Amino acid sequence: MMKVLMLNGSFNPDGSTNAGLEIMAKTFAAEGVDSEIVTVGAKPVADCIACGKCKDLGRCVFAGDAVNEFAAKAKDAEGFVFGTPVYYAHPSGRVLSFLDRLFFSSRLADNYAAFRHKPVASIVVARRAGTSAAYDVMNKYAGIAQMLCVGSTYWNDFHALVKDDVPHDGEGVQTLQNLARNMVYVMKCIKAGREAGIVPPVADDSVITNFVR
Ligand SMILES: Cc1cc2nc3c(=O)[nH]c(=O)nc-3n(C[C@H](O)[C@H](O)[C@H](O)COP(=O)(O)O)c2cc1C
Known part of the structure; x- marks a missing residue:
């Protein structure tokens, strides 16, 4: 069974972000796709x-949180959803620390092997404002890791102060359900392509230039 691995970037395992991910999980289940939610949690998350120890260890040197657990599970996932509450018009600080370490260690360990050429969507929840700014930030991980960013019928946001508000944002709920179905479609296309002999391209990735040398 295909599987989507989801990240709840709130400290709250049972808040609005989780409620949005659960809506997607329900749609995945209806489409015959398995899913799992990993929560960042309330303990401090190191930045x-x-x-560079991840290069030798093959994982992040910090072992006290769910980053390495998520990285291990990512190898067997066909798709990803990264969810976050909006804090001061950006993603939560803890989800950014989490994703920075997840992606940097994945880059140095094996050039994003667990993530590249797989579909990903970010979802963001706010009481009122800042969603599109937060959404922009969340999507930048996809672009550098050769991931396929999936969209919906609106930017992937929904509105809630607390989880009980979530069902009242009808358009937000639809956006999440349509997003889940689009993800399943992309995952099925990739699987069918692989079975037909279409393999991901090998990237030119040996030249590193910056602005001073
Ligand atoms: C520190 C902090 C900053 C917030 N900043 C915003 C904001 O900029 N815009 C907004 O609409 N809501 C803001 N909120 C509200 C949360 O985004 C909202 O309550 C969300 O549903 C929380 O999701 P969660 O239950 O998954 O943590 C903020 C909440 C906190 C705690």
Whole structure:
């Protein structure tokens, strides 16, 4: 069975972000796709310290949170959803620390092997404003890791102060359900392509230039 691995970037395992992910999980289940939610949690999440140890270890050097658990599960996932509440018009600080370490360690360990050429969508929830700014930030991980960013019938946002508000945002709920179906469609296309012998391209990835040398 195909599987989507989802991340709840709130401290709250049972808040609005989780409610949005659960809506998607229900749609995935109706489409015959398995899903799992990993929650960032309320404990402090270390930021990336650029130690580079992930290159030798094959995982992030910090072991006290769910980053390495998520990375291990990512290998067997066909798609991803990254969810976050909006804080001051950006994603939660903890989800950014989480994703920075997840993606940087994945890059140094094996050039994003668990993520590249797989579909991903970010979803963001706010009481009122800041969703599109937060959405922009969340989507930037996809672009650098050769992931396929999936859209819906609106930018992937919904509105709630608390989880009980979520069902009242009818358009938000539809956006999440349509997004889940679009993800399933992309995952099925990739699977069918692989079975027909269409394999992902090998990237030119040996030249590194920056602005001073
Ligand atoms: C520190 C903080 C900052 C917030 N900033 C915003 C904001 O900029 N715009 C907004 O509409 N809601 C803001 N909110 C409200 C949350 O986005 C909203 O309550 C959301 O549903 C929480 O999701 P959760 O239950 O998954 O944590 C903020 C909440 C907190 C705690």
